[in-house]
Amino acid sequence: MARLVMKFGGTSVAGIPEIERAAQKVAAEVARGNQVAVAVSAMAGVTNQYVEYCRAISPLHDAREYDAVVASGENVTAGLMALALQKIGVSARSWQGWQIPIMTNEIHGKARIESIDVEELDKRLSANEVAVVAGFQGVTPRNRISTLGRGGSDTTAVALAAALKADRCDIYTDVNGVYTTDPRIVPEARKLSKVSHEEMLEMASLGAKVLMTRSVEMAMKMNVPVQVLSSFEDAIGSDFPGTLVLREDEILEQHVVNGVTYSRNEAKVTLLSVPDVPGIAAKVFGSLSVGHINVDMIVQNISADGKRTDVTFTLGRNDLPQALETLKKIPELDGCEIRSDDKVAKVSVVGIGMQSHAGVAQTMFQALAEKSINIQVISTSEIKISVLIDESYTELAIRALHSAYNLAEKA
């Protein structure tokens, strides 16, 4: 007997047949004697439609109303999943964020879960009722609906697993695991049977859409074992058909680089002729931070005359309009030219093994240079190297890097 959280993403609940298929997977776990909580996303395309509606009204909208709108899709799926389970004889009920409640802070649009009251859920799971929880949403102390940001249902699932002390959190999606890169771009991409939290975190934050960054952070911090697996394949004869996300010390085989990831959700802002005085960066990035805009890569050129400098940084493409508004209001930037470009992509290589190997960056830059791909910005961490390039070169860059690091071959 184990306690599981099973999460089904948008394509896994795209229509009634998919929801019924997912329900069968839940029923199979219940039949094995497991206690199950389910977290569901909105049906594929629904959340995008809602986001478009909000943007059509106004690009700069009240995030509280935006949340009330976009959280609705998950309510539909949660109810339908409960119905599908009941139909095949599994006791189940749906739970919306406010009904549990899943308490979040008040940063609407990208709220953080602060606590989950699992007393009632715990009781019902122990009585073999499946709890179907609407993902992506919570409720604030002011009783307003909040959402956790795109892909937030993963976070709901991991947070539930932690709160319910579940043995594992299985993330069902439209791929059967984590790959060395996107197989739609590189057909030889290889499925990883295990990946470390740290690598997964980099991959997620770098745009591999398998898991949301915050969910991996939470899994790492709460030590929740996570498995990514397919809701469209029936894995027979394998205990762990997907990719297990584990602590680094639980993984034996090691490639220097384990994956090539990319993100098109990028925009670049360049501030030209910024006064080169102490405090200006703090002012700029502080103002953006107040608006909850996350800045990613930052590059500042050395100023020739010591008076003016150029600063380039990247941020999420969706945040660009608000960021530009914010920057225009900073008096210290009067007289600076602000340029922006949202036709950029970030391509990264990730690997725990990188820490103990030299020449990894060199291989990357060489491979890109051979394809005449211009690098606009570079950033590195202990286990990843990222470059910002012209969006139109994305696939070319990914194929070149996958090949340069021999990722199609098993370690």
Place this chain on the structure above:
Amino acid sequence: MARLVMKFGGTSVAGIPEIERAAQKVAAEVARGNQVAVAVSAMAGVTNQYVEYCRAISPLHDAREYDAVVASGENVTAGLMALALQKIGVSARSWQGWQIPIMTNEIHGKARIESIDVEELDKRLSANEVAVVAGFQGVTPRNRISTLGRGGSDTTAVALAAALKADRCDIYTDVNGVYTTDPRIVPEARKLSKVSHEEMLEMASLGAKVLMTRSVEMAMKMNVPVQVLSSFEDAIGSDFPGTLVLREDEILEQHVVNGVTYSRNEAKVTLLSVPDVPGIAAKVFGSLSVGHINVDMIVQNISADGKRTDVTFTLGRNDLPQALETLKKIPELDGCEIRSDDKVAKVSVVGIGMQSHAGVAQTMFQALAEKSINIQVISTSEIKISVLIDESYTELAIRALHSAYNLAEKA
């Protein structure tokens, strides 16, 4: 300065342009110094889609989950309407049923509003904030979402108007008022400038889709003045461009018949060879009532031998599967044949003047006979006569009756 509730139905909020148009109407009332609460339906087609999803999973589903699913559409519209109002400078926020809360009983799928806590709304209306309320939904004492039945947003609007002590409840829809019959079927149909609560009630309960029955009952009981008007026309120079629903004594002009209505949401059940003993009808209709199935017309034939009889009744088409299930389980009906037909329609003539005029029924039967339309069941009240006919004759019957009572001519 007046306090208004403005309700926008599905076609009035079908897309972003329609929502923005509706927001303009709200803004115009605010600009006149009025305090406004808005009740909104789901965008046209959305609720039907959700109902189809639930039925696709199972025709006999858990009504609590059905409610959680189908109530979601209104949440989307409420948020979008608040955004559209904010964009044009009107202070507004959305309210879901549980946030107010709008308390209902636990009859999921057709719940009744028991109370509305308007303290906070009242405060905010007085501070000139528009309250945009998701229609059709409430919350039960067990904290689960309930819905008020199809067209329930009208009930939300009238109940809000009563609770907020509003001066009027304006129901914006895709027609500019209440007509003598459906203008899509009879092009000469005439708009009524005033109609009594009683007539409106009969028209609504008989299928005229302008207002939901329960909302008219509530308007009558709570004495809430209601106006039905178009959200697609800008009425210039008229205080009441739509149809006012008023007390009978406030209406001067009187036709004998004021409208011809119809309902295709009908099914007929015939129980053949029912034991003709006391208590059998109570047993049958009692069992249906326990399942919250409303029976409409009932006809019982006199039994020739005094031992067996035939009973025919009509009910909502959606309730037919559940009704047949219920009937099969009644031991007293063992040996009876149960026949059902859902290809029937109900056509009715309505008029307050009928009370003091003879020959109204005769005109109806004659008009139908001339078109060779067979009458299956007849029922009458003080101000209406209804007949059940083969569904395929619906339009023919309506045209014949509209003409027989000269409804195209003004009184």
